[in-house]
Amino acid sequence: MSILVVGSVAFDDVTSPSGSVKNVLAGAATYFSLAASYFTKVRVVAVVGDDFGPDQEKVFQQHGIDIRGLERANGKTFRWGGTYTENLNEAKTDFTHLNVFESFKPQIPKEYEDSDYLFLANIQPTLQADVRRKMTRVRLVGCDTMNYWIKGTPKELAETLKLVDILLINDTEAKMLAHETNLPRAAQKVMAMGPQALVIKHGEYGATIFFREGAFGFGRHPFRAPALPIDEVKDPTGAGDSFAGGFMGYLASQKEINREVLKRAMFYGSVMGSFVVERFGTERLQSLTRDEIDARFQIFRELTHLE
Amino acid sequence: MSILVVGSVAFDDVTSPSGSVKNVLAGAATYFSLAASYFTKVRVVAVVGDDFGPDQEKVFQQHGIDIRGLERANGKTFRWGGTYTENLNEAKTDFTHLNVFESFKPQIPKEYEDSDYLFLANIQPTLQADVRRKMTRVRLVGCDTMNYWIKGTPKELAETLKLVDILLINDTEAKMLAHETNLPRAAQKVMAMGPQALVIKHGEYGATIFFREGAFGFGRHPFRAPALPIDEVKDPTGAGDSFAGGFMGYLASQKEINREVLKRAMFYGSVMGSFVVERFGTERLQSLTRDEIDARFQIFRELTHLE
Numbered sequence: 001m002s003i004l005v006v007g008s009v010a011f012d013d014v015t016s017p018s019g020s021v022k023n024v025l026a027g028a029a030t031y032f033s034l035a036a037s038y039f040t041k042v043r044v045v046a047v048v049g050d051d052f053g054p055d056q057e058k059v060f061q062q063h064g065i066d067i068r069g070l071e072r073a074n075g076k077t078f079r080w081g082g083t084y085t086e087n088l089n090e091a092k093t094d095f096t097h098l099n100v101f102e103s104f105k106p107q108i109p110k111e112y113e114d115s116d117y118l119f120l121a122n123i124q125p126t127l128q129a130d131v132r133r134k135m136t137r138v139r140l141v142g143c144d145t146m147n148y149w150i151k152g153t154p155k156e157l158a159e160t161l162k163l164v165d166i167l168l169i170n171d172t173e174a175k176m177l178a179h180e181t182n183l184p185r186a187a188q189k190v191m192a193m194g195p196q197a198l199v200i201k202h203g204e205y206g207a208t209i210f211f212r213e214g215a216f217g218f219g220r221h222p223f224r225a226p227a228l229p230i231d232e233v234k235d236p237t238g239a240g241d242s243f244a245g246g247f248m249g250y251l252a253s254q255k256e257i258n259r260e261v262l263k264r265a266m267f268y269g270s271v272m273g274s275f276v277v278e279r280f281g282t283e284r285l286q287s288l289t290r291d292e293i294d295a296r297f298q299i300f301r302e303l304t305h306l307e
Numbered sequence: 308m309s310i311l312v313v314g315s316v317a318f319d320d321v322t323s324p325s326g327s328v329k330n331v332l333a334g335a336a337t338y339f340s341l342a343a344s345y346f347t348k349v350r351v352v353a354v355v356g357d358d359f360g361p362d363q364e365k366v367f368q369q370h371g372i373d374i375r376g377l378e379r380a381n382g383k384t385f386r387w388g389g390t391y392t393e394n395l396n397e398a399k400t401d402f403t404h405l406n407v408f409e410s411f412k413p414q415i416p417k418e419y420e421d422s423d424y425l426f427l428a429n430i431q432p433t434l435q436a437d438v439r440r441k442m443t444r445v446r447l448v449g450c451d452t453m454n455y456w457i458k459g460t461p462k463e464l465a466e467t468l469k470l471v472d473i474l475l476i477n478d479t480e481a482k483m484l485a486h487e488t489n490l491p492r493a494a495q496k497v498m499a500m501g502p503q504a505l506v507i508k509h510g511e512y513g514a515t516i517f518f519r520e521g522a523f524g525f526g527r528h529p530f531r532a533p534a535l536p537i538d539e540v541k542d543p544t545g546a547g548d549s550f551a552g553g554f555m556g557y558l559a560s561q562k563e564i565n566r567e568v569l570k571r572a573m574f575y576g577s578v579m580g581s582f583v584v585e586r587f588g589t590e591r592l593q594s595l596t597r598d599e600i601d602a603r604f605q606i607f608r609e610l611t612h613l614e
Binding site: 233306 | 393394395488489490491492494509511512513515517528529530531532533536537538539540567570571574606608609610611612613614
């Protein structure tokens with residue numbers, strides 16, 4: 001089934017202890033759609049500037065990603081620069097040039113209206129809500145957000161959360177959103193705001209999905225997927241979006257969503273997150289095969305599997 | 308089979324957001340031996356003062372723990388006071404009164420010399436090494452340490468690490484010991500110092516065991532046990548020692564040690580750690596049943612198990 005992602009396409013400058021790159025294709029919608037493309041048909045709505053050319057188009061097209069929803073605006077594409085030091089968990093932002101992204105108003109092409117799944121990547125919550133309301137035929141809506149919106153636009157975000165099925169955020173964001181330092185209690189508070197399920201990403205420790213009582217026909221027992229301990233993390237940028245792409249992409253590839261499918265989706269999310277950090281930018285996501293993905297899925301399974 | 312633990316017995320004052328207790332029976336050897344007692348025969352070597360009386364003895368005896376190795380010294384038992392704030396991962400130490408523990412020189416009773424397993428809880432590394440050298444008949448040696456010894460007595464600790472089979476420490480300690488911020492690389496460096504396997508405890512995210520190539524007849528693929536998300540952590544004190552008790556206790560209860568047994572031991576460690584934090588001090592560890600332990604083991608298994 002098809003999945004529509006709405007979010008940012010960007011060019012990044014990244015420095016980490018492993019090296020440094022400039023002007024690499026990035027952005028949440030890019031990471032998400034490349035990761036999801038290994039599982040299902042992906043459509044993108046985003047905005048790019050006149051520095052986005054055939055080379056970048058090709059990256060999407062080679063993965064069968066539909067970019068008819070890519071708006072071309074006058075000016076430059078969104079640019080971000082960041083530096084990771086030894087502690088790879090957090091980037092120091094060197095610069096953020098929103099450029100054409102500043103006035104982004106997502107337009108959904110007619111051909112996208114029959115999309116089965118929707119992922120609202122991290123953009124201003126009211127834009128997320130507008131898109132979600134337009135997509136009346138979707139079966140399931142996933143959503144991301146960040147501390148900037150949690151602090152800056154809490155009311156708008158609260159409206160958006162009423163409209164989504166699964167929210168995917170990290171530990172810090174979940175605690176901030178719930179005003180609660182205990183993780184399972186924070187999870188319950190966040191789900192009370194709207195989502196039926198909440199995926200909390202723990203970085204190198206994996207991710208946990210919490211369910212609202214009765215959601216997806218199951219009890220509220222959480223489920224945790226591990227992350228692979230990786231010898232060299234070159235660039236953590238996009239790990240969360242790639243997780244979301246693997247998670248949502250796998251869901252969209254299945255006939256029905258049940259607890260077992262959601263568990264496997266968590267593992268596929270974790271797998272895609274583990275690949276992307278091995279290289280700078282989207283390099284690793286561009287060259288994967290489904291066999292490599294499934295081989296790592298088995299390694300992840302072994303990592304926590306008791307006979 | 309029997310396991311000998313050498314470490315501290317203490318009285319703690321603990322304050323956390325859930326309340327506060329004074330003079331509760333604690334100490335690494337206490338947490339360890341109570342947790343291990345649900346799996347195997349436990350023997351303790353530690354020192355206590357004249358404030359340790361029949362009430363405290365009874366706690367050990369009711370769990371069949373052999374305390375003939377408990378040295379009675381003139382003076383007060385080791386006392387520690389700590390406060391946990393909202394972030395329950397780290398305690399602020401209010402006071403440390405070593406008291407009789409300051410001049411502790413572990414004496415191994417003759418009756419303990421045939422112990423099959425040995426756990427060196429967190430004490431001065433040279434004392435750990437002395438005990439280990441005396442226990443010539445043990446099959447497997449587990450060991451804990453802390454930042455205080457890693458920074459303060461690195462040479463002594465290096466000598467001890469040559470003599471142990473499995474080291475159990477947390478993320479911060481592993482990175483500090485290896486001078487390396489990447490966890491799997493830190494693990495390899497620590498194992499190069501001596502241990503065949505390294506258990507790194509991640510607090511609320513569980514724990515990972517790394518193996519030296521060929522250790523226990525297996526490849527070096529790590530294995531990760533989750534921790535249960537807990538709604539109310541009352542007192543995190545002793546979680547690591549209780550993990551060690553469940554882990555080593557389960558190993559000592561098995562005929563042979565293979566990868567599958569080590570994996571189950573990781574889960575039992577995580578289970579015992581999850582119980583102890585539900586109440587202050589050792590309260591929860593005092594009142595468990597093996598059925599409760601195995602029921603939670605199943606919940607932990609379900610938490611990460613793919614069909």
